Amino acid sequence: MIYLDYHATTPLAPEALEAMLPLMQELYANAGSTTHAAGRQVAELIERATVELAGLLGAADDELVFTSGATESNNLALFGTCLHPRQKRRKIVSVATEHKAVLDPLLRLERQGFEVVYVPVAQFDSLQPGVVDLGQLAEVVDEQTALVTIMLANNEIGTIQPLRAIADQCHRVGALLHTDATQALGRIPVDVDLLDVDLMSFSAHKFYGPKGVGGLYVRRKTRRVKLQPQIVGGGQQHNYRSGTINTAGIIGMHAALLGCYRLNAWSDGAESVGVVEWRRVAGLRQRLYDRLIQREPSLSLNGPGWPSEFGEAGELTRLPGNLNCCFYPIEGQSLMMDVPELAVSSGSACTSAEPGTSHVLRAIGLTEEQARSSLRFGIGRFNTEQDIELAADWLLASLEKLRRLI
Ligand code: PLP
Missing domain, CATH: 3.40.640.10 (Type I PLP-dependent aspartate aminotransferase-like (Major domain))
Incomplete structure (x- = not known):
């Protein structure tokens, strides 16, 4: 997984x-x-x-x-x-x-x-x-x-x-x-x-x-x-x-x-960690997005973009590990079911008792269909480059298969 x-x-x-x-x-x-x-x-x-x-x-x-x-x-x-x-x-x-x-x-x-x-x-x-x-x-x-x-x-x-x-x-x-x-x-x-x-x-x-x-x-x-x-x-x-x-x-x-x-060198006792955690995570997010958009140019990004060169973490306009994409006309639920080894989410896990579409995506103007066709990715500390490559491979293969079915 x-x-x-x-x-x-x-x-x-x-x-x-x-x-x-x-x-x-x-x-x-x-x-x-x-x-x-x-x-x-x-x-x-x-x-x-x-x-x-x-x-x-x-x-x-x-x-x-x-x-x-x-x-x-x-x-x-x-x-x-x-x-x-x-x-x-x-x-x-x-x-x-x-x-x-x-x-x-x-x-x-x-x-x-x-x-x-x-x-x-x-x-x-x-x-x-x-x-x-x-x-x-x-x-x-x-x-x-x-x-x-x-x-x-x-x-x-x-x-x-x-x-x-x-x-x-x-x-x-x-x-x-x-x-x-x-x-x-x-x-x-x-x-x-x-x-x-x-x-x-x-x-x-x-x-x-x-x-x-x-x-x-x-x-x-x-x-x-x-x-x-x-x-x-x-x-x-x-x-x-x-x-x-x-x-x-x-x-x-x-x-x-x-x-x-x-790990982010924000405290006095900061370890010399080389690349700080948020930059590494932002790099993984970039990699996932690049892999998906290269093969799926119709995919759209939900939420703010990010500059190619980051300044300080305090100046960010989007969380470094966050990616949210619309795969219309493929539904997020179908993608998740087709790639069961990948743990992602179609909306907020915290409202899982209430399955409807994401109220956040609706609030930024997405249609019901676009919101239903979206997935949220949250990348973090224990993710590796291999995770990202494999996740992208699985998603791209599944998108190709699902598109043939509609
Ligand atoms: N607020 C935000 C923005 C959240 O993302 C979450 C959980 O997803 C919560 C509140 C609820 O947090 P907790 O699970 O600690 O009650």
């Missing part, structure tokens, strides 16, 4: 597994049990990991809330700010290309009386498909706006949003900015101060950490975000999220993110 579905999830990094094992064996004490030495030992490990993890994001340790993943973080960010008793504003602004873990809480807030405005994004035939229209955003975000929620990087077409410019518009009128950075973290450098966001969601299993653990950054240093807890009980994590913390998960998440920063 060739796994090209790194946007759905990533394999666990060996360094994350190694860091987690002691917490699942001898260091099993509850980090909240500080009455005894065993509990204090775990609490200290967690504290150290939290400080370092926060540091990688440009945050302070008391600005992180650990959760079960990005879905919970998004729920906490949206409900926690909008339903806070001191929240007087009743308008929320977003885009239609968000993940369901943002869109569904927004629907619920709308039912509870909030006005939710979706600003259009650039269409498939523009330079930067999926990028929010900053002019329209400026017209919509006003003194009634409680929250703007716009993802940093899209999970289907890889579009990276100009968050700093969005933040400026929000803060001019006192609105909060939340970003779902689930697909960005570990793939591009992320710094909460450079982006100037107030809340940011992330999930360990997207950057080679374990599943079922993630976090929400909540700004407290320069502006104090008011957040109402959504899970109440024992008052853990400064009362922001009750429940015994997932100690092994947090330690694994920290080790995994540190690994990403090292």
Whole structure:
């Protein structure tokens, strides 16, 4: 099997597994049990990991809330700010290309009386498909706006949003900015101060950490975000999220993110890795695209293009390992079924309970048929050049066969 579905999830990094094992064996004490030495030992490990993890994001340790993943973080960010008793504003602004873990809480807030405005994004035939229209955003975000929620990087077409410019518009009128950075973290450098966001969601299993653990950054240093807890009980994590913390998960998440920063030379302890990970992955994406387009000139790229020479990762407009192509008139599902040894996706794995066509591709103007004929590839750390060559061979052979059948 060739796994090209790194946007759905990533394999666990060996360094994350190694860091987690002691917490699942001898260091099993509850980090909240500080009455005894065993509990204090775990609490200290967690504290150290939290400080370092926060540091990688440009945050302070008391600005992180650990959760079960990005879905919970998004729920906490949206409900926690909008339903806070001191929240007087009743308008929320977003885009239609968000993940369901943002869109569904927004629907619920709308039912509870909030006005939710979706600003259009650039269409498939523009330079930067999926990028929010900053002019329209400026017209919509006003003194009634409680929250703007716009993802940093899209999970289907890889579009990276100009968050700093969005933040400026929000803060001019006192609105909060939340970003779902689930697909960005570990793939591009992320710094909460450079982006100037107030809340940011992330999930360990997207950057080679374990599943079922993630976090929400909540700004407290320069502006104090008011957040109402959504899970109440024992008052853990400064009362922001009750429940015994997932100690092994947090330690694994920290080790995994540190690994990403090292392999990309974004942290002090960066290894001399030759070609940094994101450049290697972007090279593999280029290779896959070149192989496909050479033999299938009618194939079209969904989402932003990329320059042949990359500058810095912080300047990217599309995630380095993301490729999304339309193979019309061949259906994505047919291709996937015909090449069962290739793990790719036709849309977002996270909405697999709901099979319809991709709402992201529809939002950038693709027809129902074009969206149904599209596949998403997510290339990552453990992919090799051979993987890419073989995947291209399989896909091209299958396309030829399927075309003869229609
Ligand atoms: N947000 C985005 C952009 C995602 O890609 C995903 C998962 O695919 C999620 C949220 C949900 O993350 P989790 O699985 O950690 O709940």
